[in-house]
Amino acid sequence: MSFLTLENVSKCYGTAQVVCDMNLSVEKGEFVSLLGPSGCGKTTTLQMMAGFADVSAGRITLAGRDITHAKPNTRGLGIVFQSYALFPHMSVHDNVSFGLEMRRVPKAERAERVKAALALVHLEAHATRYPRELSGGQRQRVALARALVIEPQVLLLDEPLSNLDAKLREEMQFELRQIQRKVGTTTVMVTHDQTEAMSISDRVVVMEGGRVTQIDAPHRLYEHPQTRFISSFVGKANLLEGRVSATATSGWATVQLGAVSLDVQAPGVGVGDAVVLSLRPEKIRLLPERRDRLSGTVRERFFLGSQWLYRVETAAGELVVVCPNDEAAPVEEGMRTGLEWSAQQVRLLAGATHAGEVTA
Ligand SMILES: Nc1ncnc2c1ncn2[C@@H]1O[C@H](COP(=O)(O)OP(=O)(O)OP(=O)(O)O)[C@@H](O)[C@H]1O
Ligand SMILES: [Mg+2]
Numbered sequence: 001m002s003f004l005t006l007e008n009v010s011k012c013y014g015t016a017q018v019v020c021d022m023n024l025s026v027e028k029g030e031f032v033s034l035l036g037p038s039g040c041g042k043t044t045t046l047q048m049m050a051g052f053a054d055v056s057a058g059r060i061t062l063a064g065r066d067i068t069h070a071k072p073n074t075r076g077l078g079i080v081f082q083s084y085a086l087f088p089h090m091s092v093h094d095n096v097s098f099g100l101e102m103r104r105v106p107k108a109e110r111a112e113r114v115k116a117a118l119a120l121v122h123l124e125a126h127a128t129r130y131p132r133e134l135s136g137g138q139r140q141r142v143a144l145a146r147a148l149v150i151e152p153q154v155l156l157l158d159e160p161l162s163n164l165d166a167k168l169r170e171e172m173q174f175e176l177r178q179i180q181r182k183v184g185t186t187t188v189m190v191t192h193d194q195t196e197a198m199s200i201s202d203r204v205v206v207m208e209g210g211r212v213t214q215i216d217a218p219h220r221l222y223e224h225p226q227t228r229f230i231s232s233f234v235g236k237a238n239l240l241e242g243r244v245s246a247t248a249t250s251g252w253a254t255v256q257l258g259a260v261s262l263d264v265q266a267p268g269v270g271v272g273d274a275v276v277l278s279l280r281p282e283k284i285r286l287l288p289e290r291r292d293r294l295s296g297t298v299r300e301r302f303f304l305g306s307q308w309l310y311r312v313e314t315a316a317g318e319l320v321v322v323c324p325n326d327e328a329a330p331v332e333e334g335m336r337t338g339l340e341w342s343a344q345q346v347r348l349l350a351g352a353t354h355a356g357e358v359t360a
Pocket of ligand 1: 013018036037038039040041042043044045192
C-alpha cells in the first residue's frame with residue numbers, strides 16, 4: 001500500500017477550483033516532484049498535504065491514517081518553504097534545535113540529533129554562526145537540517161532552491177538528492193524548473209491548470225510526453241502538425257507534413273486525422289544532403305558550449321536541431337544540410353488527434 005495518498009483531492013477558493021480531482025500515491029522513501037507553470041496549483045497541493053490549506057473535497061492518507069482534516073502539527077511532516085525563514089536572532093544550532101525543544105526532546109538527545117543533522121548538510125563548522133553570517137546556499141541547508149532533524153515521515157519542499165544562483169542550485173540539487181537517499185525520507189518537492197524536477201526525482205507529477213496531466217519517471221516523461229504542453233515544457237521539442245495519409249495494422253502510420261511524409265508509431269489514428277508530432281532536437285542528426293533524406297537550410301547557429309543549436313528551414317517546417325560539440329566541423333549558417341532521425345523517436349501527442357483543418 002502506498003505511504004502518502006491523495007484521492008480525488010480538490011481545492012476551491014470561492015467559485016474558483018484551483019486543484020481538481022488530484023490522485024497521487026507516493027511510496028515510502030520515494031522522491032516525487034510536482035512540476036508545472038506558475039499558478040497551476042503546486043503550492044496549494046503541498047499546503048493541503050501539510051494541513052495549512054483546507055481540503056474542499058477528497059481524502060489524504062499517510063501510512064494508512066486519514067489525515068485529511070488533521071491539525072498540521074499532528075501530521076509528522078517536515079516542511080521547507082520557498083522563503084526559508086530562519087530565526088535571525090538564533091544561531092544555526094539553535095535554529096535546528098528549536099523543533100526538538102518544541103517536541104520536548106531531552107537535552108542530551110537534542111544535542112546529538114542537531115549535530116547529526118548539521119553533519120548531514122555539511123554545516124558542523126558553522127553551528128555557532130547566525131543566519132546573516134551565512135550564504136544563501138548555507139541558509140537553505142540550515143532550513144533543510146531544521147526540517148530533517150525532527151525525523152519527519154514526509155518531507156515537503158516548496159521551491160527549496162529557488163533563491164540560489166544557477167551553479168549553487170545545481171550543487172544543492174545533487175546534495176539534496178544524496179541526503180534524501182541517505183536518510184530515506186519520503187519527499188514531495190514543488191518546483192517549476194523542469195531540469196531540477198528531472199534530475200532529482202524518482203517520479204514527476206506534471207500539473208496544468210489545477211489538474212495532473214502525467215505522472216512518470218523523468219526519463220519516460222521526457223521520452224513519452226502525453227500532451228503538447230508537456231512536450232515543450234519538459235525539454236525542447238519540435239512540434240509538427242500534419243495529417244495521416246496511411247495506416248498499417250502494425251500501429252505505424254504515415255503522416256503528411258506538406259510535401260514531406262513521416263512514419264510514426266500511432267495506433268488508433270485514422271486516415272485523414274490531423275495530428276501533432278513531437279521530435280526532440282537532439283534526436284536529429286545533420287548529415288550530407290541525399291535524395292531520400294529531408295533537407296534544409298541552416299538559418300541560425302548558436303554555440304552552447306557542449307552543443308551546437310541550429311535552426312534549419314525544411315519543407316516540413318523549421319526544425320531546431322541540437323548536436324554535440326564533438327570533433328565534427330559544425331555546419332555554417334546559410335549552408336544546405338540533410339536531416340535524419342530514427343522513426344522510433346517521433347512521438348504522436350495524445351489528445352492532439354482531431355479531424356479538423358491543419359493550419360501548418
Ligand atoms: N488564498 C487564496 N485565495 C484565492 N486564490 C488563491 C489563494 N491561494 C492561491 N490561489 C490561487 O490558486 C491558484 C494556484 O496557486 P498556487 O499557489 O498553488 O500556484 P503554484 O503552482 O504554486 O504557482 P507558483 O509557481 O507561482 O508558486 C492560483 O491561481 C492562485 O491565484
Ligand atoms: Mg507556489
